[in-house]
Amino acid sequence: MRLDVSADDPFGLHNLPYGVYRAAGADPRVATRFGEHVVDLALLLGDDTFAPGSLNAFMAQGPARWASVRAQVVDALTGDVDPSAVHALDEVTLELPFEVADYVDFYASEHHATNLGRLFRPDGDALTPNWKHLPIGYHGRSASIVVSGTDVVRPCGQRLPPGEAVPVFGPSVRLDLECELGFVVGIGSPLGEPIPVDRAGEHLFGVVLFNDWSARDIQAWEYVPLGPFLGKSFASTVSPWVVPMAALEGARVPVPAQDPEPLPYLAMEQPWGLDITLEVVINGEVVSRPPYAATYWSPAQMLAHLTVNGAPTRTGDLFASGTVSGPEPGQQGSLIELTRGGAEPIALGGEKRGFLEDGDEVVLRGEARLADGRRIGFGEAAGRVLPARSLPAHGEEH
Amino acid sequence: MRLDVSADDPFGLHNLPYGVYRAAGADPRVATRFGEHVVDLALLLGDDTFAPGSLNAFMAQGPARWASVRAQVVDALTGDVDPSAVHALDEVTLELPFEVADYVDFYASEHHATNLGRLFRPDGDALTPNWKHLPIGYHGRSASIVVSGTDVVRPCGQRLPPGEAVPVFGPSVRLDLECELGFVVGIGSPLGEPIPVDRAGEHLFGVVLFNDWSARDIQAWEYVPLGPFLGKSFASTVSPWVVPMAALEGARVPVPAQDPEPLPYLAMEQPWGLDITLEVVINGEVVSRPPYAATYWSPAQMLAHLTVNGAPTRTGDLFASGTVSGPEPGQQGSLIELTRGGAEPIALGGEKRGFLEDGDEVVLRGEARLADGRRIGFGEAAGRVLPARSLPAHGEEH
Known part of the structure; x- marks a missing residue:
């Protein structure tokens, strides 16, 4: 046929x-x-x-x-x-299109890191002193990565209610999404052999949409000093289609100006940005259009940084960009940014949304624009929020 | 025969x-x-x-x-x-005795967390407010886990020299060991189904020695706000023999008193401590004897916490205790503690050691004592420090 x-x-x-x-x-x-x-x-x-x-x-x-x-x-x-x-x-x-080996989430968008720094550390500088010197990242849970269409059960955990000194246990009340891109490693690299930034293309196989669901209340209570753990590890959703890097050649653009100049191991000779527009859709309504091209650190820099200490990579490694946010209103890739920490709920189908409610369906979409005007579809990373399940143990708040 | x-x-x-x-x-x-x-x-x-x-x-x-x-x-x-x-x-x-699925490192020793809090955050409280409410943990790199006997190349990375505002790149100058126990998950648990604390024994297969090699200078510069990354991901060494939980039944002891009382999902009905004495040996000389029984959070609590948000576990998951340190001098499981951040080097074979030098061989040993007086050997987790390798890129400090 x-x-x-x-x-x-x-x-x-x-x-x-x-x-x-x-x-x-x-x-x-x-x-x-x-x-x-x-x-x-x-x-x-x-x-x-x-x-x-x-x-x-x-x-x-x-x-x-x-x-x-x-x-x-x-x-x-x-x-x-x-x-x-x-x-x-x-x-x-x-x-799920591939077996995930190690999963790392970066924090590569300056706009996102600035917005979140203001909310999580209101008394300090929005960006930590290291932010413009290295792509900050952390390891996440590979087993929790699910394919688009998988329901996401609202996680339970500890949170510290405002003004309290003692945490309570129960379903997260600040459930959020994070609109990201995920980069898939095709061929890995041995222990002790860093991947130079301009050879990243030999290792990178393709790109997926990635929703790093986040329980902001669990995260805020747990993350000092060793970083996010249960606030993120309950589920992360990937789109089912891995768009090959080869298809995105025509979408390569320079990353935003990097100042101060990165250390030599992060210095790129090729344009490693990607002209991809993302969309965050909740219950059928577009609430944000984050432009990936505004992301400060490139995937090549992330991979070079990840391996510069000799860490090995493997086929199926997935590293995500961190939330993609642009500089303009309506370009933020998470509700905590769009609603300024929940303080300014957004309108959604005649209702208001601070954070996600049970039954909400979140869909991420993406489309690359090639230099010749053609478009590259990414499909979608979708998931519906189900109510928390009660635990067998007794005594928790519900 | x-x-x-x-x-x-x-x-x-x-x-x-x-x-x-x-x-x-x-x-x-x-x-x-x-x-x-x-x-x-x-x-x-x-x-x-x-x-x-x-x-x-x-x-x-x-x-x-x-x-x-x-x-x-x-x-x-x-x-x-x-x-x-x-x-x-x-x-x-x-x-390597098993294929590692997800790897998590906890921070379960109160003595260690207090010692490190004082060094990393001298102006704040030694323990963060969350520490006694939950076993703090973070995900690490599974691919970097190597078996005893594997050489460990000194990692390169960014560090901020004291008093400077701009980082330099080069080999870590504060390379450390961390003496830990690792717990191996035998049968996993599905997404959305937490493991109750007193059913942890149905999932835990056994125990290994674990050296979570740490580059303190890389770690100090990178870890705020998202936790350790390259300061840890260059190598972690496990002992080759997995001691079955069944063999350790006679070594079970109560954990230290937990005050405040943990939330119900962390409340244990069984004694989940283990009477295991560890040894840190550098170049043949015992420099520390950390008592695992002094560890605040138990493996059952770590596993219950890790899954309480619905995170799945898999066969081959490895979670480590974090550095084991006791309350007495000579019981600290890392050089940064034994030397007070390098300020008080220890004597070692006629030399002084602040942090590890090239050529140093680090061996962790362990032995459980059963109630009937018999001993259970863990073998060893050994590794020799090799000099850093230079990168192909130019311009770095050496």
Whole structure:
């Protein structure tokens, strides 16, 4: 059969993201998305690399192979396609596209870090002294990473009510989203061998949307001195399609001016920013449009920093940008910013929202703009908030 | 053949830790240690669970199976043993015993947290307000976990020299060790299902020694506000033998008094402390003997806290205690404590040591004391410090 997809479709031949789908009753299999079609790659290419239900085997093969497969897919999709390889997008289930090895979250947006610093540390400088010298990051929980469509149960935990000295236990009352990009490592690097900033492209396989759900009250109580833990580890949602770095070549732009000049190991010779506009949608209503291009630290700098101490990387490592926020109103990638810590709720479908309520559905969307005007779709990272579950233990607040 | 091991050997029938060994030219295989013998479990028991070169498959089978295998091993080792299953300890290589899923480091010793709080935050309270309400923890890098005997290259990174406003890049000049216990999760728990504190024993498989190598200068510059990252992620060393929780039943003791009383989800009905004495040895000289029993938060509390927000756990999860320090001089589990931030170097073989120097060999040892007087050996977690490697980039300080 012939697959007819418009040349300017955000999932046209210039995109071809990788994912994992499951047809009714079948095992998960690797696919690409072409328009509204999900095309099975093992069947399309007759290549067993794509038979397992994750991208890891393919990602581990490295950039020469990625380029060759991409060319093969373009070739195959423009010819006659075996109908048994083709499914309609709305007839399959999309799975987590890869097995996550280590997961790191950065804090790379200056606008976000400034906004959050003002809220979390009102008596200090908004940016900590280290912020412009290194991309701040921390490790997160790989097991909690779920694919778009997975419900998110409101987490329970400790929080310190305002003005109190003793914490209470119960469901978070300041549940937030964080609109981010996630970068997926294809081939890793051994212990003791840092990845130079301008060789990051040899390791980076692709990009996903990433919602780093955050319980602000749990986070505020726990995070000094060792950083976020339970306030983040209950769930993080990724989009099911990994957009290859190769598809984003035409979306590369310079990052914002970096002043002071970064140390040599962070100095880039190539433009490593990406012209991607994100959208935060709650219950069908767009509440924010964060511009990724405004992000201070680039993915290449994050990867170079992450490994400069000799830390190894592996196929399936995921590092996220941290919340993407732009400088203008309506460009903030979290509710805590959009509502100034909950103090100024936003209008949402005739209601007000400070933080997320049970039943809210959060959808992140993204689209890259290539220099030639075409667009690259990222699909979506969606999740609905379910009410907290009570614990078997007794005595908690509810 | 008959294996003759004394009943009071620290690796006698009451211990039987699990590990992975490699004989010359062969693939890694699962074994137990019995005295100075390494006994291949697939051959000893004729059980294919032990054929893969990691403990994960066995750990995932759960506590009933762990108990049954333990009884089978005791039975087999007290009878006639197939000589092909037996190797001398000094003739094999010991490997990382399990594939690490998520890794979390806690901060569970009150003495350590107090000592470090005084050094890192001299103008504030030593313990943060949250410390006695929850076991503080943070995620670390699983890929950097190495087995005893692996050399540790001095990491490079950013640090802020005293009195300066701008960081420099170069090898860490404050390289430290942290003497910890690591707890290994056997069977995990699904997303959204917290592990109650008194059911932790159904999930915990065993215990290892753990050296959380720390570059104090890198850590001090980077850790505000999101916690330790590159100051820790260059290497963490585990001992090769996982001592089963079952072997430590007789070493269970109450934890120190917890005041204020923990919230109900952290309230234990069983004694979850462990009477284990650790040793920090540098270049053959014992510099500290941290008593694990002095640790404030128990492993059951750490696991209950880690999952109370619904975070899932997996076979191979590793969570460490944080540095173990006792209340007395000579019981601190890190050099930064033993030397008061480097200001009071300790004597070491006719030299002085503030922090670790290139060539230093650090060995952690541990021994549990059972109520009946027998001892349980943990083996050791050893690593030698190698000089920093220079980076391909130019312009750094050396």
